[in-house]
Amino acid sequence: MPRSTPGRRPATLASLAAELGVSRTTVSNAYNRPDQLSPELRKRVLDTARVLGYPGPDPVARSLRTRKAGAVGLLLTENLSYAFRDPGAIEFLEGLALACEDAGQGLHLVPASPEREDVASVHRAGVDGFVVYSVPEDDPHLAAVLERPLPTVIADQPRAASVDHVGIDDHAAIQRLARHVIELGHKHVGVLCMRLGRDRNDGFVSLARQHSARYHVQRARLAGLRDAFEAAGVDWNTVAVVERFDHSLDDGARAAGQLLDRDPQVTAILCTSDLLALGALDEASRRGLRVPQDLTVTGFDGIAEALRTELTTVRQPVLDKGRTAGELLLSTKDPGRPRSVTLDTELITGKTSAGPRGYEEPWFGP
């Protein structure tokens, strides 16, 4: 570990050049363009560098000059560590990391806790572009990202004009799921959804709040459910929607409990995420409700745990989404018109959905 000689200023390209009696250009070339100088001189440069403890060109100075940071910024606007709690976020991260890796780019996670609205971290990030994942439309960090003159890709939400976008058709996907539930015969249902705004509201959601939700994805999914059920003759005003700020199994369970307490006759609980649905399953079993005989539960996302549980849900290609976001960003050349990629989803009919009590198909045993 040849750290620079203590007591002396650390070596720079210039000091190394001076020591060698060559120009800075030559030293630079020794590192970056071996073909631009003779092998002998190059070896002499590199050897002397070792002796002097010169660690090679400073990355920051190089970035300034070349206008390339070699890294992609990721904005999540949650406690940064949230990214590592949520299965969907992890998979997205993985996809994005794959894309970055392929391109030899680093992935710079920007600290952006929702509490202290410290936008400085966005300003301070030395990156070549941003990926924004699932932030509310009125997020100040998002605004800060958009102010920077860098290519940006937004995943999921919010849909902003003039910025590249990758996501799914949430409205259509959940509508398909809703129709499946409707066809099973369910008329009296309840809904569990994720946070609709930056303010905490753990409880029932008014129609107004549904409409003014700051998260496009949640808004679209609720609207999809509403459209499907109203088309089936269900008055959406009568459908209880319970919101949870935090996204965890326990919160799903608690939300389901809240719903079942107020509206015990529901025969199906539709959740806008798998995690909430898995929590609802826990709560159901705690109450002695059999799924799907006594209660139908559906999710959204298709996380591994949900597929293992055979939850009825919508699978979306989260990994692809992350990778596509990265590829989109890294392939940005000229600022043409913003691109938008919509990925496919798949309805997964698992074992947590069936007709409501009294509506079962007749049983013709062997």
Place this chain on the structure above:
Amino acid sequence: MPRSTPGRRPATLASLAAELGVSRTTVSNAYNRPDQLSPELRKRVLDTARVLGYPGPDPVARSLRTRKAGAVGLLLTENLSYAFRDPGAIEFLEGLALACEDAGQGLHLVPASPEREDVASVHRAGVDGFVVYSVPEDDPHLAAVLERPLPTVIADQPRAASVDHVGIDDHAAIQRLARHVIELGHKHVGVLCMRLGRDRNDGFVSLARQHSARYHVQRARLAGLRDAFEAAGVDWNTVAVVERFDHSLDDGARAAGQLLDRDPQVTAILCTSDLLALGALDEASRRGLRVPQDLTVTGFDGIAEALRTELTTVRQPVLDKGRTAGELLLSTKDPGRPRSVTLDTELITGKTSAGPRGYEEPWFGP
């Protein structure tokens, strides 16, 4: 989104200063030291910046001057996306992310796939320090990190002199677990371990390979097992050790199968990770072996899934490890003697360990 006026060069601090007829210093102060200029002038600066589309001081140029990048580098030396597959790695990342967030620092994931030995990504990373997580001792990326004149913290492995370190006492921890298994009466055991070097070797491991393992953690755990069993009169030469390059449930299952095929009489399988142990459980059930009656299985790490399964294992505070690594790094001031933090572990006696067939404690029913 006031991007800079097209057709003109993007605004800089200098051009903004010229436009305003003030010095660059003043513009800089407007952003960084509001108390250094009159509120009116500051407002004028900021307003004009908005009009001109000046996005604020360039982060890279600032970093060059201040010699602070505002980010911590993380070296994993796996496909970058590996970090998001392994539960332990995720938890470590979460802890590290928490520490970074508290300090307002970004987290820069360095792409370092083991295949292409492209050390450039390490040289190119504009960061204030590195955290190195679980890489082999002979990794070229590690060497590249150590060559950079930056504070560095190594987590788990390798133990390198002169660099800060955080980890656990793997040797002692697994020894305690081994003694638990020994006390249950097991004499005929097998071992599953993770990769021992950068070369793939999916199969049985020679003693020589055990000794020359390039992963300190695995080497220490194997040594701990060896010492415990030899102390109990078991000849370590007779103990089959199966290695797996990839770290997944399936690989654990396959490794267990390989072990059971060759050595069907083993009464216990000790694994150096929970993931391998969980895989072994799968394989046992596939073979109709009841755990723990027919087979004892133990793990190491204490990941959530293992605790849920009530696996007998060693719990280590992975999240704390990540956080400690970050705190250590970010608190580095002067390069005193290298610090080393050893975290506590806990033996968890789950439901996957019991005495071997014929050695059960006598049963005195109620």
Place this chain on the structure above:
DNA sequence: GCAGCAGACCGTAACGGTTCAGAAGCCGTT
């Protein structure tokens, strides 16, 4: 004997900021 050319190396000008030691102006004090 000289034009032409390739290879090897170099000088200068950015890149976009921050910082520090003052200067200018203004006010109140002695």
Place this chain on the structure above:
DNA sequence: AACGGCTTCTGAACCGTTACGGTCTGCTGC
């Protein structure tokens, strides 16, 4: 009138590198 102190703003140095457009040397070919 001289002085000190305060606020506000400035000039110049510096951070470490790479891009650009050269120059210089020596050799080939005729």
